[in-house]
Amino acid sequence: MAGTSGGRPSIYPTLLYADAKAAIRQLTEAFGFTELSVYEGEDGAVMHAELVQGNGAVMVGSKGRGGVFDAAMKDAGTTGVYVVVDDVDAHHRRAVDHGAEILMPPTDQDYGSRDYMARDLEGNVWSFGTYAPETAG
Numbered sequence: 001m002a003g004t005s006g007g008r009p010s011i012y013p014t015l016l017y018a019d020a021k022a023a024i025r026q027l028t029e030a031f032g033f034t035e036l037s038v039y040e041g042e043d044g045a046v047m048h049a050e051l052v053q054g055n056g057a058v059m060v061g062s063k064g065r066g067g068v069f070d071a072a073m074k075d076a077g078t079t080g081v082y083v084v085v086d087d088v089d090a091h092h093r094r095a096v097d098h099g100a101e102i103l104m105p106p107t108d109q110d111y112g113s114r115d116y117m118a119r120d121l122e123g124n125v126w127s128f129g130t131y132a133p134e135t136a137g
Contacts, residue, residue, distance in 0.1 A: 012050075013081045014059040016073050017122050020046035023060060026121055027051055030098030031083075031128070032091060033058070041065065053083050080125040084132045088114045091128050 017023040024046070027033040033051040041047050045062040058081065063070065085091045088106045095118055096102060103125065104117040115129020 009056050012057055012059050013079060014061070014069070015079055015081075015124055016061050016063045016070065017046075018063050019121070020049065020060055020062040022121055024049055024051065026098070026100065027058075027060070030095045030100040031118070031126060032085070032094060054085070056083065078123040078125060080127065082115075082127045082129070082131070084130065085128045086130075088116060088129055092116045095128075 015023070021044075024035065024038065028035060028051065031053075033053050036050040036052050036057065038049040039047045045065050047061060047065060049060040051058050051060060061070075063073070092102070092106050095116075101119040102116065103119055104115075106114055106116045108114050109129075109131070111131070113129045113131030115127055115131065117125060117127045119125055
């Protein structure tokens with residue numbers, strides 16, 4: 001199994017949006033992601049973007065720009081992504097302050113995590129919480 005070096009994540013959820021610029025704005029402003037890179041086509045469509053949170057990252061792009069991945073995702077359902085955060089309640093307040101749709105408020109789970117769930121502008125479900133399972137290195 002291939003690994004990574006230099007602290008890079010080995011899994012990147014990838015989401016395509018009808019309005020990728022609005023999605024990037026919500027993910028950074030409401031959910032605390034940081035833009036690592038954004039590449040736009042001549043028409044202003046987001047060809048590829050990378051947003052980071054902690055030691056993880058997601059890739060974001062515009063729907064309808066062509067290519068194999070765009071075609072494969074055409075009829076795909078929404079995506080769910082779990083992001084580990086240090087302070088669930090503060091993170092939740094930030095999301096609420098920026099108008100994010102909250103599906104579940106901060107809740108203590110039986111398995112020891114505290115998390116909340118939100119939906120982004122295009123229906124993807126984002127969970128933010130303290131659950132961070134150990135993985136073999």
